[in-house]
Amino acid sequence: MLTEAVFEAPKAAKVMDSLAAVAVFLLLGTLFQPPQAAAFKPLHSDGSLTHREITQIAILRKTAEACRDIAVDQGREFTLPINNKLTVASVRAACSNSYAALSTLSFTLAVALIYRSNAAVDYVYLLTDSPHVDNEAFIEARDIITRGLAAVKASMKQENYNSARVRLGALFHTLQDFYSHSNWVELGFTIPLRNMTRSDLPLNNLAGPKTPTCKSCNGDDCSDNILPEILQQKILTTGYFNLFSFSKPTGKCSHGGIFDMTSRREPTGGINKDTISSQHGFLHNRAANLAINATMEVLEDIRLATNNTAFLRLMGLSQTSVMAFVIDTTASMSDDIAEAKRVSFSIIDSRKGTSEEPSEYILVAFNDPGFGPLIRTENADIFKEKMNSLTASGGGDAPEMCLSGLLLALAGAPPSSNIFVFTDAAAKDSELKSTIEALIESTKSTVNFMLTHSTSFRKRRSVSERQSSSSRAMSQSEIQLYRDLAHASGGQAIEVTKVTLPQATKIIPDTSTSALVTVFQVVRNPAKAENFSFVLDESLSNVTVYVTGDSPVFTLYSPTGVSQSVSEGNGALGSTQNAGNWWRLQISVNQTGQWRISINATSFYTLKVFGQSSVDFLFNFVEYDGNRGDFIPKDSRPLTGGNATLFLSLTGGATVTEVLLVNASGSGAVNGTITAVAGTEYLVTFDRIPEGAFLVQLNGLLIASSMSTRFQRQSPTQQRSSRIIIMSQTQSLIEPGVPFSFNFTVNSTTTAGNYTIRARTNRGFKLSFSGSLSLGIFGSAQGSVTVTAPSNTEFGTDVTLTIEAQAPGGTDFNFVTQSFIVSAASVETSRWYSVSFSMCLSLMALFVSCLYD
Template sequence: MTSVPGLALLTLVLSGSTMAFVPNGGGTSTHVSITATALLDKVTETCRAVVEAAGHEFNPTGPSPDELVQACLGPMATGEVSGAKFHSALQEIYVQHGLVDHDFANSAPHHFNSEAFLEGRGLITEGMATIKANIRGENFKAARETLGRILHTLQDFYSHSNWVELGHTDPYINLIRPDLLLENLPDVDTATCSDCPSGTCPNPILPNVLKDKMLTSGYMGVFSAAKPKGKCSHGGAGDLTSTVVPRGGISKDERRPDNVAVHNAAVKAATAASLQLLQDIRLAAGDKEFLRMMGIARSSVVCFVIDTTGSMSDDIDAAREVAYEIINKNRGSQNEPSEYILVPFNDPDFGPMIRTTDADKMKREIAKLRASGGGDSPEMCLSGLQIALTGSPDNTYIYVFTDALAKDIHLKGTIMALIMKTQSTVSVYMTGHGGRRRRSIRAASFEDYKQLALASGGQAIQVSKNQLPQATDVILDTATSALVTVLQRARSPGKQETFPFLLDESLKNITIYITGTSITFTLTNPAGVTQSHNQASGSLATIQTVGNLRRIRLNADNQIGTWQINIVSSQPYTLKVSGQSTTTFIYDFVERFGGPHPGYAVISGRPLAGQAATLMLTVMSRKGPSLMTIEDVALVTVSGPETHSNGTTTDMGNGNILVTVDLVPEGEFVVLLKGTDKESKSDFQRQSTTQISVSKVNIQAGVAGSVEPGEAFELPFSVMTQGSGGVYEIEATNDRSFPMNFPKSVTLTTGVYTNATLTITPPASTPSGTDVTLTLEAKSASGADSNYVVLRLSVVTKITDFFQPKCEVLSVLADDCPKTQSECGPFQWDLMASLTDGNGTGIESISLSQGAGKLTTTSLTEPVVHVNYTASCCSQIVELIAVDKVGNVGKCYHSIVRSAGPPALTLSLPLCLFLLLFAFITRG
C-alpha cells in the first residue's frame, strides 16, 4: 500500500518527459513513475523504522521533500532543512532510465528483448552486487547510477515478456536470485506467437506457450527486421521485426484499448518487483546506509584539501581550528555536516581521502596533519582537488588551503570538467603570493585558482598567514543547511557597476562576499537606506575585510525586497550573495532522442553549440511547489557584458519545468530563476553556482557494467564536431591512477562521429567496491573548443557466492507465555537458531528486522553461528537478517502467536428447540 507521503511525492515526478514504459504520460505509467512509487515508499518505510527505533514519532507535517526529510531526521531537524539532496538523489536514479534507452537501445539484455533472459538477469544480479559493494565503500553516487540502470531492466521484464499473460501476479523472484534457475525457457526454434495483421491483437501468444507456462519476450529490431521463425515481436513503430510474420507485438509499454488489463498487471508487477529489489539492498546495507544512499542527510558535506608542505604549519593550524569550530558549533544541530572529508597533498604525494560521518574521528585525523618536506616547489594541489571532486558527493563545499601554485596545472581541464559535472563549490585559501618557484610545463598562477573558484561558484581568497584565521568565517557560513545562491557576478577588468538582487521572506543569514583589491562599494536596501564600505558596523550590515575578501553579513531586519550594491574598482573582482532557504532548484541539460523508446537523456558534458538548449528543472520549497509560481528562467553570463537569454517554459506540474532557450549566451553562463511564493506573496530569485558553456564538440560514451580487478575493460566512445574538422586531441584521466590506453588524437569530419576505444585496467589488488571516475576530454588543436564526458566505473570482484545464509531454528521455549496478551508483561520466551553460509564467503552481520528482544550470537567467524534471542511474551514475532560478505541476504522468521481454534458453535434458543423437536420426531 502506498503511503501518503509516497503518493504526494510521486506527483513531483516528470510524468511527461521521461522514458518507457513510454516517454509520455497520457494515463500510462512510465519507468520514472514506477521507480518513484517504489523508492518513495521504501524511503518512507525506512525512515519510519529508523525514527521509531530511536524512540521518536515519525510524523511528516506535509508531503514535500523537505518535510519528509525533516521527519526522517527526527528531533535534530529543528531549523531550515532542505530536501534538495534527497531530490537530487532521486533524479540521479530517474535519469538512468533515459540513458539506458539512449545508450543501449539495441541491447536485448538491457530490455529483456529477444528472449535474452539469462543475460538480462545477469545484468540485474551483477548490478545488485555492485550496488552493495559501492554502499560498503560509501560510493553512493555510483550505487544510485547502477540502481537506476538495473531497475529499468527489471521493469522491462514485466512489460516485454509474457509473465503477466501466464497469469502471474507476483514478481519473478528468480530475476534477483542468481541461485535460482530460470525455468521454461523456449529454444530458438520454438514458435511463440500467432500472426496479428492489425498489430493490436489482445493476446497473440500461442495457446501451447500459455499452457506450458513457457517464458518468452518480443524480438526487437532497431536496425534489422530479422527474427527467428514464429517468434513474437516487441511491436511498435520503432521495431522493424513487427512487420514480419508473426506480425504485431507483445510489449505492454503503452496502455491501449486492446491491452489495458495486461498493461496494468505489468505495472503492478514491475512496481512490486522494484520494491522487492530495493528491500534486498536495504537489508544488505542497513537502514542508515540505505538512507545515506538516498540523500537523506542533515546538511552539507564539508571537504578540506590541505597542503602539508613544510611552510604550511600556520595554515594547517588555521584549517584545524576552523574544522574544530564547525564540529563543536554545529554538533547535534540540523547544521551539523552529514559527512567530513579530508584530502592532504604534498610533493609528490597526494591523498589518501579520509571520509567519515564521525566528527570526533575527523578531529583526530586533522590533528595528525604535520607540515613537512616540499621545499620551494609548487605542489600537487590539483591532484588532491581531483580526488576531492570525484570522491565527494555532488554539491559538496570544498576548501583548499595552500601557499603555493599548482605544479600539476595540466589537470586544470579535468578539474573544470569535474566541477561542471559535480556542481561542487571550490574555494581556495592561498597565503602569501605564490612565490615558490614553478617547475611545471605551463607556468601556473593565482589566476588559475581564481578561474576554478569562479567556475564553481566559490572564491579565491588571498591573505597573509596571520590573517587566515579571520578569513575562514566563509567556511562557517557555508557549513550549514539549505544554502542557496541569490546572485554571483565577476568583472575583469573591474568597473563601476550597480548590481540589484532580490531578497525574499524565506532567506535567512544573508551574506555578501566581494573578492578583489582596491574596491569601494555602497549597499542600499529597498527603503533607500545606504551603508558604505568603510562602515564596519552599520544599520544594514557588519563588514569584515581580510586580505582580498570583504564579508558583508546583513542585519536581521528589513531584508525583503530589491537591494542594490554599487561597486567601484578598476581591478578584477567577484560578487556573491547567498543565504539559507529551502526554496531552491535543481536542473540538468538534456537532449531529445528517438528510437523505440524516445525521450530525454541528460547531457554529461557541455551542451552543443548552434542549437537550442533544453533544461529539465525542478523547483522545491518547504511547503511544496504548489505554493510557488515560476515567472522567468534565463541563462545569464557571469563575467563581462551581462546578457540574459530567456527561456520558454512548459509547466509539467508540481514544480517540474521544461525550459527551452533558443539563443544560448556566448561564454560562461549560469541558470537564473525568478518566481513568487504564493503564501507570503514574496518574490524570489535563485541562481545556480556552476558556470557552463556550450561546445561544438560532442563525446558519447556509456557504462554497461562493472569492472573486474586485474582485467582490462574496454570503453568505446565516439567524438563528433559541428565545427571545423581536423585533428582533435584526446585526454583521459582517472582519479585512481589506473593504467589506461587510448588514442591521443582523432581526426574528425564535420558532422560525423568517429569511433575509438579506451582501455582501463584496475590492478588485481583493487578492493571490491572501489569506484573510479574517468574524465575523457576532446579538444581542437588550437584549444579553443573542447568537451568532456565524466563516467563512473565500479570495480567489483567477480561474485561466485550467490547463496543466501541459511537459518535453522533449534529450539523455542515459550511455554510460560500466557494465552492472553493482557497478561504477557512479566513473562519471556527464548529462541535458539543456527546460521550458516554453506560454502560461501561467510556471514558478515546478523541483525533484528522484527522483534524487540535481546539478540546474542557466537563469533561470526565460526562456520556455524549460534543465535540466542530472548524477548517479552508481549513481543511475539522475530525476524533475523543475516548478510554475508558479498551482500546475500538470508532471513530467519519465527512467531509464537497462538492461532485461534475453530469458533464455538452458538445457537439461538428457537433454533435449539427446533433441532430437539426434529430429533425426537425422526427417532420416533
C-alpha cells in the same frame, strides 16, 4: 525534432541516396526515443506509468517505511500527508520528525540521479537484448540485476553513494522491463518473480529456443496472440526485437511497435505492455504495478543488507552539508594546517546533534610528488583523527600537486559540495586545469582557495616574514589559475597572510551549512564600476554578501534606501569584516524586495550573495524530443549558438516564472520557454546557448507567501558552451586487471585540424589512447580510451573518467565525464554494449560525413 532539423540541411538528399543513410535515419529517429525506450517510457502523456514514475513511487514508499521504522524505534510519531500522496517534499517533511538531518535538495538530487540512470539504459544499450529482457534473455537479464545489486551494496559499503545510485537506476530498468516485455502478467501472476533478483534460485519453465510461443494477431487485435498451451503450461517467454532485421526464431512472439522489424514477420504483432496504447496495453497497469512492487523488493533487500541510516544516505535524506578539505602538507604549512584543524573541529563540536551537523567529511592531503588518498567518512571522530595526523614536512621546490588533490576531492565528494583548498604554493600540475573545470561543471561543486603568502600581499608583511616565504611566493599568473577555478565554481580565491588566515576561515562555517542557496553572483575581470540589483525573499535567512578583489569599493542599499559602505564595520544593514582581498558583509536587516549594490575595484572583483532557504533548484541540460516525450541528461558542454533544453527541479513552496542563461561577462541573457512536466519539474527550452561562460538564473513566486513575493536564485557554478561535440558511452562495470575500452566520437562545427585528446581518471588507473584526432570542418572522428584497473582494486570502487577534446590552438574544448564501478563479476553485457555503441558512433560519423562532404 533533431531528425527534422538535420534533414532540412542542403545536402540531406545526398545522405538519403545511400543505404547506409537509411540506417542512420532509423538510428537518429531512435536516439531520442530508442526502441526499448517504449518500455515504461521516461515521459508519457497518455496516462501510462513511466520508468520514472515507477522508480519514484517505489523509492518514496520504501523511504517512508524506513523513516517510519526509525520513528517507531525512537518513540516518535510518524505522519504522512492526509491525502497520503507521496511526493519528494511530503516524504521529506514526514521523515523530518524521525530523522533530524534532512535535505529536500539532496533527496531530490538522489531520486533524480536514480531515475535518470534508469532512463539512460535505453540509450546506452541501444542494440542489446538482455538489459531489456528481450529475445528470451532471462538468464542474462537476471545476471545484470544481481551483479548490479551486488555492486550497489559494495559501493554503499565504501560510502560511494553516487555510484550506488547510478547502478541502482540501471538495474531497475532491466527489472521493470521484465514485467512489460515478458508474459508474466499474461500467465496470471500477481506478485513479482523473486527469482529474477536471486541468483541462488532457479529460473524454471522457460520457453525453449525452438518452442513456438505466439500466433499472428487478428488485425489490430493482439489480445490473444500468445498460444493457449504456453498460457496453460505457465511457460515463460518474451517478445523478440530487432531494429534492422525481420529475423526471429520460428513461431516466437515479437516485442511489437513501429521500430520492431520482427513484428512484421509471422507470427505478427507484439506482446509488450509499455504503454496503454501498446499491443498488450490492456495489461499495462498490472505490469506497471508489479514493476513497482518488484522495485520495492530490491530496495528492501538493500535496506536489510545495510541499515536504515545507510539506506537514507543512499536516498540523499540523511545528507546535510559536507565538510571537504584539500590541504598542502609541505613544511611551510604548519600554521595553515593548525587553522584548518581549529575551524573544522569547532564546527564539528558546535553542531554535533543538530540539523546542521555535517553528514560527511572529506580530506585530501597533497605534497610533492605525493597526493591523496581520498579519506571519506561519516564519523567525525575518524575525521578528527585523520586531521590530527597531518604534519607539515618536505617541499622545497615551491610548486605542489594541488590540482591532483583537488581532482580526488571533486570526484569523490557528493555533487554540489563546497570544497576548501589550503595552500601557499603554485600548482605544479597546472595541466590538470581543464580536467578540474570539467569536473566543476559536471558536479556543480564550489571550490574555495585559501591562499597564504601570495605575491599580492608580499609588501604588506614584515621583513622576516617575507624572507621566510619568498621561495614559495606565487606570481600573478600562478594566482590567476586559482582565481579562474574559484570563479568558475562560484567560490572565492582568498589571498591572505598566515597571520590573517583565521579571519578568512569564517567562510567555512558560512558555507558548510545545509539548504545553502545562491541568490546572485558576478565576476568582473577587468573591473568596471557597476550597479547590481538582487531580490531577497522571506524564505531566506543568514543572508551574506561576499566581495573579493583588488581594493574594492562598494555600497549596499536596502529596498527602503538605507545604505552601508565598505568602510563601515558595523552599519545600518549589517557587520562587515575583511581578511586580505576578501570582504564579508552579514546582513542583519530583515527586508524583502529589491536590494542594490554599487561596486568597483582596481583590476578584478567578484560579488556573491547567498543565504539559507528551502527554495532552490537543480538543473541538467538534456537531449529532448517533444514529439516522443523522452529525454536524457547531457554529460558534456552544450553547443555554442545551438538550441538546448534544460530539465529543472524546484524545491520548496514556489513556482517558476522565468529562467535565464546569464552571460558571466554581463553582456546579456537568453530567456527560456518554460513547460511544466510534473509537480515541481519543468522543461525549459532556449533558442540559443550563449558563447563562453554563463549562469542559470531562476525567478519566481513563493506559493506559501501571504502576498505574491518574488524570489531569485542563481546557479553557483558557471556553465560553458562549446563548438565541439563529444559523445561517449556511459557508466558501466569493469573488472580488475582486464582492459576495457570506452569509445567516443568528436565532431567539429567550425575548425579543422588536429584535435588534442586527453583522458584521466581520478584513481590514476592505467590509460591508453591516441593523443590527437584529425577532423575536417564539420567533420567527425572516432577514438577510444582503454582503462585498466589494477588487479588488486577493491570491488565497488567508483572511478571517474574524463575525456577531453581541444580544438587546434587551444581555442575551445569540450569534455565528457563518465563513472563506472570496479566489479569482480563478468562484464559481458558491458562488452556487448561496447559493440553496440561502436556501431552507433560509426553510423553517426557516416551521417555527419555525408551531410557535410
